[in-house]
Amino acid sequence: MLVYDKLLKAQQVNSSILCIGLDSDLNRMPEHLKSNVDNIFEFNKKIIDATKDLVCCYKLNFAFYEQFGVKGYEILKKTFDIIPDNIVKIADAKRGDIANTASAYAKCCYDYFGADSVTVNPYMGKDSVEPFLEHKKKMVFLLALTSNPGSANFQHLQSQDKPVYKHVVSQSSRWGDYKNMGYVIGANHPDELDDLRQLVPNRVFLIPGVGAQGGSVEATLKANAGGPAIINVSRTIIFASTKTDFAEKAREKAYKYKLSFM
Numbered sequence: 617m618l619v620y621d622k623l624l625k626a627q628q629v630n631s632s633i634l635c636i637g638l639d640s641d642l643n644r645m646p647e648h649l650k651s652n653v654d655n656i657f658e659f660n661k662k663i664i665d666a667t668k669d670l671v672c673c674y675k676l677n678f679a680f681y682e683q684f685g686v687k688g689y690e691i692l693k694k695t696f697d698i699i700p701d702n703i704v705k706i707a708d709a710k711r712g713d714i715a716n717t718a719s720a721y722a723k724c725c726y727d728y729f730g731a732d733s734v735t736v737n738p739y740m741g742k743d744s745v746e747p748f749l750e751h752k753k754k755m756v757f758l759l760a761l762t763s764n765p766g767s768a769n770f771q772h773l774q775s776q777d778k779p780v781y782k783h784v785v786s787q788s789s790r791w792g793d794y795k796n797m798g799y800v801i802g803a804n805h806p807d808e809l810d811d812l813r814q815l816v817p818n819r820v821f822l823i824p825g826v827g828a829q830g831g832s833v834e835a836t837l838k839a840n841a842g843g844p845a846i847i848n849v850s851r852t853i854i855f856a857s858t859k860t861d862f863a864e865k866a867r868e869k870a871y872k873y874k875l876s877f878m
Contacts, residue, residue, distance in 0.1 A: 619732040619755045620795035623704050623820070623846070626672040632874045635673035635706065636866075637824070637850030638663065638695065640680050644855050646862045653684050653691070659862070660695045663854055666863040667870045673846055674699050675706040675822075696729045704732045704846075706822070710759065712737030712744050719747035726751050733757055735800060735822070738784055742791055749792045755820070756797045760784050760812065763802030763825030785812055794818040794844075803831025803847070810839035820844045826873075827852030833876045849873050 627633055640656045642649075649655035664674065676695060681688035699705050707729060711721040725734045733755035736748055748756045761771055761781040771781040785799060798820030801809050805825075813821070821840065825831035828851040836847065853873065857865035 618753050618795055619704060620820070622702070622732065623672060623755075626703055629702070630669055630672060630874075631878065632670055632672050633845055633847055633877050634671045634870060634874045635675050635704075635822070635846045635848040636663070636667055636671050636853055636870060637675045637677060637708070637848050638680075638854065639677045639850040640854065642680075644851070644858075646858045646860065648860060653687055656681075657691045657694050659854075660691075661698055662863040663866050664695075664699060666867040667853075668700050668703060670867070670870045670874050671703060673704040673706055673848075675708045675848055675850075677708040677850075678710075693729060696731065704755075705730065706757070707731035707734045710735050710737050711748075712740055714740055714744045715747070718744050719750075722748045722751060726754055735759060738788055742788075745788065745791060745797075749796060752796065754796065756792065757800050757820075757822045758784065758788055758797065760799040761801050761805050761808055763804050763829050763831065767802065767805075779808075781808070782812070782815070785816060789816050789819070794820070798822060798844075800824065802829075803836040804829060806832065806835040806839040809836065810841070813839065813841050813843050817843055820846065822846045822848060824848045824850075833873075837877065847873075847877055 638660055640660055645659055649659055681692040696705055707725040725731045735757045736745055738745055738758045773780050801821045801823055803823050803825035823845055827849040853866050853869045856869045
């Protein structure tokens with residue numbers, strides 16, 4: 617099955633376009649879990665068990681695991697393995713390199729971790745993205761207009777009468793089709809999201825920035841105009857409580873977001 621089809625089915629079955637980001641920062645964990653890195657897996661498992669019927673995807677930000685070396689990679693792998701097969705697994709690895717290097721990154725994310733999709737930085741151009749697109753059944757999400765304040769440094773710069781982020785989307789849309797390549801567009805850029813949705817109406821947008829980063833649900837949904845989308849919420853859901861009831865509180869938050877996106 618194509619990951620694109622898996623995504624559509626998950627969204628239909630769970631009536632949800634919500635993605636939960638497992639940005640499992642040990643420093644922000646419930647107090648009873650902070651003492652041991654191994655507890656990150658316990659935390660992830662409880663979040664997944666509590667929310668798996670409310671989401672279409674889980675997104676794992678590699679940085680929060682890689683910082684712990686071998687132990688972190690073990691937890692990352694175990695977490696990918698316990699995500700139900702009907703839910704899309706996104707490797708938020710933000711890879712970007714050329715030729716054999718990019719191919720090795722793709723194999724790591726897709727073949728070893730079992731990810732369904734990967735976030736990729738297109739700054740180095742087409743040959744840095746192609747090795748990911750060679751995995752025909754998978755999906756790639758290119759960073760186009762990110763939700764961080766620093767996105768203004770380069771992504772909004774004007775070139776040939778249009779911003780760089782629009783060049784990224786315009787050119788890259790010819791590299792892969794809508795079933796294997798989408799874009800990361802921050803929710804805190806609703807006007808630009810609206811513009812890009814008109815440019816590529818059938819591409820899946822992975823939209824972070826709702827929640828802790830201040831993106832508006834209402835403005836995001838309006839700008840997206842019903843286009844195919846995954847809306848990611850991370851910290852606001854997974855750190856809804858710092859007590860032993862963290863999984864229950866995460867479910868409550870996830871349910872509210874799920875309903876708000878409908």
